[in-house]
Amino acid sequence: MNSTIYNPNRTFNFSPQPPLILSKPFTSCKTPRDLKQLHAIFIKTGQIQDPLTAAEVIKFCAFSSRDIDYARAVFRQMPEPNCFCWNTILRVLAETNDEHLQSEALMLFSAMLCDGRVKPNRFTFPSVLKACARASRLREGKQIHGLIVKFGFHEDEFVISNLVRMYVMCAVMEDAYSLFCKNVVDFDGSCQMELDKRKQDEAINLFQEMQSSNIDPNYVTLVSVLPAIARIGALELGKWIHLYAGKNKIEIDDVLGSALVDMYSKCGSIDEALQVFETLPKRNAITWSAIIGAFAMHGRAEDAIIHFHLMGKAGVTPNDVAYIGILSACSHAGLVEEGRSFFSHMVKVVGLQPRIEHYGCMVDLLGRAGHLEEAEELIRNMPIEPDDVIWKALLGACKMHKNLKMGERVAETLMELAPHDSGSYVALSNLYASLGNWEAVARVRLKMKGMDIRKDPGCSWIEIHGIIHEFLVEDDSHSKAKEIQAMLGEMSMKLRSNGYRPNTLEVFLNTDEQERARALQYHSEKIAVAFGLISTAPQHPLKIVKNLRICEDCHASLKLISLIYKRQIIVRDRKRFHQFEHGSCSCMDYW
């Protein structure tokens, strides 16, 4: 064995005096083993008593060796941790992706308050708020808000940024959460519910409160809030933030600019996204990735490619995310050759190691273009273990090209890999349905029932005058339910008189044809469109966000509706945008 000072069998002859304040003891510390040996030295020399050293050990455990248990143990054995140490362990727990550990951070914080020997300081609260934000604990977050005021940190810039972030993150999560809590039984009913401006109001109120009490959200606040806004697609709120930045002379640099580009694009306003992008004083790889991803999501492959080349001309080397963007753009447009060439360029010229996401794009690209065997080959030969996402992309392609044999094989793999994920069952069922094999559809459904797996409920949002309305299944609490019902009836009639015939292949129920046709009429995106049509002026474009992929029947219907009602309808589904106008869709029916 190499006899470094970390060899535990070696005897040490440290001088008894100034216990080795190595200036950078952690620089030579590379593995968990190194760390434990270094820790042992600190214990031996007594240097572990130094709170700074202990905190360093804790941080190193958590962030370099990802050993939270060890970090916690180091903290626990401290007889009297000072505030610095508390802050360190709180931050470590808060920054995990594990909800239990985030909750533990909150409990530990409460223990810190009860203990009473140390008081939280301004460095404590950002971590605690981060834990609330990530674990979506609004109630605790509000209590902590109170404490912040009580302890007098409500004017600290860092604290405020994290407070705002906490409110918005909790609100968004709550929104997502409510979808899963709804007890959705079947898909043959409709529902509407007025939604919940709570979360938005919460964020806006907080902003307004801040302004009136001279506590202004700063640059970081805006940067933190925008991704949450992008996720729910709340365009009005996003615009408000943009305006706020302008009015308050907050500089829109590459970082805030990237967040704005992404927000506008995810809220359906690609033109605004481009406008922001073009006026930025500086663009880095992330900014370019954002605009390339934006074009990809909107199905504008050509623009994505143009900007990819512009990035190179501007002297910015594309990063891995830029390649994910360009590959997904190729995939949405069916540009197989271009996609292949970007992939090999990434590996051979730029020297980036392809990640599972890149393989995912390639499988999607090849599969949807009909090269099913090549796609499967790629999965079998790639150096990374394929995950459920990859197999799902291939299964989707099997459905698209009605390849039952490969589809069944892939589905089997998927069900082993992720047995409780409804996605693979639904995809397999759709494959059988597209072949008209209703018996097999029923079999899959029965199996799901037996395993207590339910299809994720479809859900759509539409923002009208700054308020988000959400529509899902089995819920009729919307105040305009009657009018919406009437509008749906009218739409259905006009659709039929314009030659529309329901495409019932993707309806998941094994019921009779009439029942399936009725179910289609009440898909959440159609309800959202109906509500949009009766709630806005003619010509007003309708922007809708959907949690799942749009089905073929809705796609065909919305094309016609855009023609009949002369409306632009923009739908963001789980994967991309569809812009319906004059009877056709921007995806050119390839998605």
Add this chain to the structure above:
DNA sequence: AGGTTATAAT
């Protein structure tokens, strides 16, 4: 002594 932020395939 220490705390915040943007991009990501299905």
